[in-house]
Amino acid sequence: xxxxxEISLPPFSRGYHPITRLIEEKLxxxxxxxxxxxxxxxxxxxxxxxxxxxxxxPRDLAYAxxxxxPDNDPGYIHTIEGSDDMPAHVKSSLISVSLTIPVTRKKLxxxxxxxxxxxxxRNRGGSRKITVTVYS
Amino acid sequence: xxxxxEISLPPFSRGYHPITRLIEEKLxxxxxxxxxxxxxxxxxxxxxxxxxxxxxxPRDLAYAxxxxxPDNDPGYIHTIEGSDDMPAHVKSSLISVSLTIPVTRKKLxxxxxxxxxxxxxRNRGGSRKITVTVYS
Amino acid sequence: xxxxxEISLPPFSRGYHPITRLIEEKLxxxxxxxxxxxxxxxxxxxxxxxxxxxxxxPRDLAYAxxxxxPDNDPGYIHTIEGSDDMPAHVKSSLISVSLTIPVTRKKLxxxxxxxxxxxxxRNRGGSRKITVTVYS
Numbered sequence: 215x216x217x218x219x220e221i222s223l224p225p226f227s228r229g230y231h232p233i234t235r236l237i238e239e240k241l242x243x244x245x246x247x248x249x250x251x252x253x254x255x256x257x258x259x260x261x262x263x264x265x266x267x268x269x270x271x272p273r274d275l276a277y278a279x280x281x282x283x284p285d286n287d288p289g290y291i292h293t294i295e296g297s298d299d300m301p302a303h304v305k306s307s308l309i310s311v312s313l314t315i316p317v318t319r320k321k322l323x324x325x326x327x328x329x330x331x332x333x334x335x336r337n338r339g340g341s342r343k344i345t346v347t348v349y350s
Numbered sequence: 351x352x353x354x355x356e357i358s359l360p361p362f363s364r365g366y367h368p369i370t371r372l373i374e375e376k377l378x379x380x381x382x383x384x385x386x387x388x389x390x391x392x393x394x395x396x397x398x399x400x401x402x403x404x405x406x407x408p409r410d411l412a413y414a415x416x417x418x419x420p421d422n423d424p425g426y427i428h429t430i431e432g433s434d435d436m437p438a439h440v441k442s443s444l445i446s447v448s449l450t451i452p453v454t455r456k457k458l459x460x461x462x463x464x465x466x467x468x469x470x471x472r473n474r475g476g477s478r479k480i481t482v483t484v485y486s
Numbered sequence: 487x488x489x490x491x492e493i494s495l496p497p498f499s500r501g502y503h504p505i506t507r508l509i510e511e512k513l514x515x516x517x518x519x520x521x522x523x524x525x526x527x528x529x530x531x532x533x534x535x536x537x538x539x540x541x542x543x544p545r546d547l548a549y550a551x552x553x554x555x556p557d558n559d560p561g562y563i564h565t566i567e568g569s570d571d572m573p574a575h576v577k578s579s580l581i582s583v584s585l586t587i588p589v590t591r592k593k594l595x596x597x598x599x600x601x602x603x604x605x606x607x608r609n610r611g612g613s614r615k616i617t618v619t620v621y622s
Binding site (some may be wrong): 352353354357360387389390391392393394418419423425427430435436437439440442443444446448450481483485 | 505517518519521525534535536537540542545546547549550551553554580581582585586587590595596597598599600621622
Binding site (some may be wrong): 216217218251253255256257258282283287289290291292295300301303304306307310311312323325343345347349 | 372377381383384385398399400404406407410411413415417418444445446449450451452454456459460461462463465485486
């Protein structure tokens with residue numbers, strides 16, 4: 215059985231933002247066992263799982279990926295959309311836009327320290343949309 | 351219901367190549383709602399989703415990942431298959447060989463600017479094979 | 487049809503470790519066609535697919551990702567859990583904790599050279615748990 219729907223996130227500032235609670239609120243009744251696929255419909259942001267306890271972790275994740283793929287690299291040709299655009303595309307491919315999470319006993323079966331994060335790589339990315347597909 | 355088959359891609363030069371149309375042509379009739387998993391059966395290439403409008407984007411993606419993981423790093427031990435081999439393995443793990451995409455109303459449900467790309471990291475990678483699994 | 491269970495891995499040292507055989511032994515009877523999702527319940531390790539022939543490849547993969555995201559970056563704020571902790575979180579998001587693999591004729595349908603690796607990014611990560619979900 216497949217359930218599928220779209221979630222619109224509020225606009226987030228550049229950085230990594232916890233969205234586990236927001237996703238769980240939007241998910242309808244989940245199956246006893248299954249999978250949820252989250253698919254972000256954008257090319258300059260990403261979805262990841264990481265530590266959900268200390269807010270310094272998402273801050274340092276943003277620092278580290280911005281350092282790996284800095285703005286204003288003089289080697290880029292695609293610069294017309296701004297100095298944050300092409301690095302956002304690179305980070306989107308490194309982190310990924312598709313994430314599959316198990317469902318167990320009607321809940322997202324995340325590990326103790328795991329949370330879902332939206333990685334907003336643009337300075338002003340606006341509202342982002344996720345297609346949710348639930349399998350049981 | 352599961353459908354499964356293999357797609358052989360034509361040989362591509364080193365770089366990021368749009369394959370959305372090629373994949374869509376090979377996909378049979380798709381379900382009203384479901385998921386497609388694309389699994390690349392190789393360890394020196396990858397599959398990603400990124401901007402499908404400006405051809406400078408895949409060019410800059412290749413530039414950026416080649417800069418992150420340069421050829422001829424003197425720290426590599428596995429060099430017998432050529433200076434492009436070990437960096438190709440590293441980039442394959444960074445980008446990933448498995449990609450899950452939602453299907454909605456019998457079509458791949460990609461965002462407006464999204465396309466699927468084969469990331470060929472070898473200088474002469476030859477034909478690459480993808481196992482396609484469709485769930486409905 | 488969904489089958490789901492948890493696998494506990496033995497503790498591994500820092501580095502990339504082949505776990506294909508271990509996973510295959512734990513998998514029960516697999517379907518004729520389907521998908522297996524492996525979901526690592528941790529935020530300082532990852533799962534990837536790469537070359538399973540030459541042991542220098544996982545060694546060089548660890549070298550390359552440690553070089554990309556070095557320990558002791560003075561820009562990190564989250565340092566209380568040790569100099570290997572925050573870089574482990576970054577590498578976990580770059581490589582990913584969720585991996586979907588096709589099943590064909592009752593077996594994991596990996597390419598000739600492909601194997602599954604646990605990427606242990608902590609110096610002493612301890613035993614890691616994977617939630618396995620099999621779809622047919």
